[in-house]
Amino acid sequence: MKTVLITGANKGIGFETARQMAALGYFVYIGCRDLSKGLEAVRQLNATGLANIDCIQIDTTDISSVQAARRILDSKSGRLDILINNAGIAGDQPQHISTGSIDNLRNVFETNFFGAVQTTTAFIDLLRQSPEPRIVNVSSQLASLSFHTNSQNPNHRIYDAYSCSKTALNAFTVMLAKEYADTNFKINSVEPGYTATDLNGFKGLQTPAQAAEVIVKYATIDDAGATGKYFNKEGEMAW
Known part of the structure; x- marks a missing residue:
C-alpha cells in the first residue's frame, strides 16, 4: 500500500485530502502540530470506515519536530510515496x-515557505525509496505574478x-522539479481554489472536499504526467 504524508491535515482542505486519498486505498499519515487534534481527525475518519x-x-516550522516525524515514518513504513505540503497560515490582516x-511577513514565510522546504528536504530520502514519488505543494492563485500584474482587485492587497x-x-x-528532472519524481504546485476554511473566515466559494479533488489529482499523477508545473482545476496556470 502506498503511503502519503499530508501536513496540516487535521482540518479543512488537508483533512478532506486525507479522506479522499484513504478512500482510494493509500495509507495516509495525517501530519498535525497538535497530536490530540490529529488523533481526533483519525477517529473521525475511522468512524467513516477508513482504517488506513x-x-x-x-510542526513544519520546527526542524527538530520535522526530523522526529521523519524518524517515526521511517520506522513505520521505511518509505514515503507522496508528500503533500498543505500546512499554511494566512497571517495577520491587512498585509x-x-x-x-x-x-x-516572517511568520507567514516560516510556515508557508520555509516549513514546506525543510519538510521536503527532511523526507526526500524516504521519497527516493518509492518507485513513483510525488510531491504536491499546495499553493494559491495569489501566488501567480501574472495574476497580480493583470488584476485590478484592491482586496488582494490585504494578502x-x-x-x-x-x-x-x-x-x-520549479527549482526542485528541475533538480529531479531526470528521475521518477513528479513535483507540482496546485491551486485548490477559493475555499471556505478558517484561513479566510469561511468566506470561500467551495467546500474543502471540492478543493481537495485537484490536490488528489496531481498527487496521484502517472508517469506520463507533468512535473514542475502550476495547476488548478482548469489545468495549467501562468506563473
Whole structure:
C-alpha cells in the first residue's frame, strides 16, 4: 500500500485530502502540530470506515519536530510515496507590502515557505525509496505574478505577505522539479481554489472536499504526467 504524508491535515482542505486519498486505498499519515487534534481527525475518519489512517505529530516550522516525524515514518513504513505540503497560515490582516509588519511577513514565510522546504528536504530520502514519488505543494492563485500584474482587485492587497510566501513556494517547486528532472519524481504546485476554511473566515466559494479533488489529482499523477508545473482545476496556470 502506498503511503502519503499530508501536513496540516487535521482540518479543512488537508483533512478532506486525507479522506479522499484513504478512500482510494493509500495509507495516509495525517501530519498535525497538535497530536490530540490529529488523533481526533483519525477517529473521525475511522468512524467513516477508513482504517488506513494514522497520525504523525509534526510542526513544519520546527526542524527538530520535522526530523522526529521523519524518524517515526521511517520506522513505520521505511518509505514515503507522496508528500503533500498543505500546512499554511494566512497571517495577520491587512498585509500591504509597504506598510505591513515585517514580523508578520516572517511568520507567514516560516510556515508557508520555509516549513514546506525543510519538510521536503527532511523526507526526500524516504521519497527516493518509492518507485513513483510525488510531491504536491499546495499553493494559491495569489501566488501567480501574472495574476497580480493583470488584476485590478484592491482586496488582494490585504494578502500581500501570504501571496509572496506562496510565490516563493512556487519557485521552490520549479527549482526542485528541475533538480529531479531526470528521475521518477513528479513535483507540482496546485491551486485548490477559493475555499471556505478558517484561513479566510469561511468566506470561500467551495467546500474543502471540492478543493481537495485537484490536490488528489496531481498527487496521484502517472508517469506520463507533468512535473514542475502550476495547476488548478482548469489545468495549467501562468506563473
